[in-house]
Amino acid sequence: MTDNDAAGSQMPDTPAPADGHGGYAGDPTVRAEWDSRYADRQQLWSGEPNGALVAEVAGLTPGRALDVGCGEGADAVWLARGGWDVTAIEVSGIALERAAQHARDAGLAVRWLHAELTEAALPPASFDLVSAQYPALLRTPDAAAERALLAAVAPGGVLLLVHHAGMDTQQAHENGFDPADYVWPSMVAALLDDDWQVEVDEQRPRVAPGGGAGAHHTDDLVLRVRRLR
Secondary structure, X not given: OOOOHHHOXXXXXXXXXXXXXXXXXXXXXXXHHHHHHHHOOOOOOOOOOOHHHHHHHOOOOOOEEEEEOXXXXXXXXXXXXXXXXXXXXXXXXXXXXXXXXHXXXXXXXXXXXXXXXXXXXXXXXXXXXXXXXXXXXXXXXOOHHHHHHHHOEEEEEEEXXXXXXXXXXXXXXXXXXXXXXXXXXXXXXOOOOOOEEEEEEEEEEOOOOOOOOOOOOOEEEEEEEXXXX
16 A cells, blocks of 8 residues: 555445455454444434544644544544544454545545455554544554554644543453453553653543444543654
8 A cells, every 4th residue: 555545545345345455354253243233223323523632633734534433434434524634443344434425425536445454454654533433443463553553643643542431441341341351541651652742641521422332431531742853
């Protein structure tokens, strides 16, 4: 994938492969798990952009944006409508098809990648905004997902990571969800060095779109950091 390919300058009818050879780049088990979740409902999310994204991006000059775990595409479409060149990544093919349709209906160009973040072979240091809204990024001993988020940000660019407050300290759920398996904002913050400036690191009330899965969560953890060089 070239830099121009990632800029969102095309509007494909179907999501583009992440590896240039067709297919999905990532763990098939993860893809199947999320495809199953999306298949159970005609629409899983609200269809509206996340409130923290809207609030934090309002003062930024549009450039190249990466939407990590784009779901059904509401954030990606909102960013594209605001003048951003958007690349959006998602593990679920079902979600990506819905997202692509959402963009087509809006007449907007977004480049869709069917991949896990750590397998997407993104051009390094290329995005003015990397947005990860409530991402289900699996934690690994080498902090691969955390490092992939940071590596994608261009000098002068912003990483915006938002998650549900309180979940990172909960015990494993009966449904098999264990918060200890996933990446939380504090884990990304722990990797920052002098190349980064923390602009926001706080818990605050969530501005939630009406309806959709996750609407019951009331508070956000918001981490916004800028790459200085």
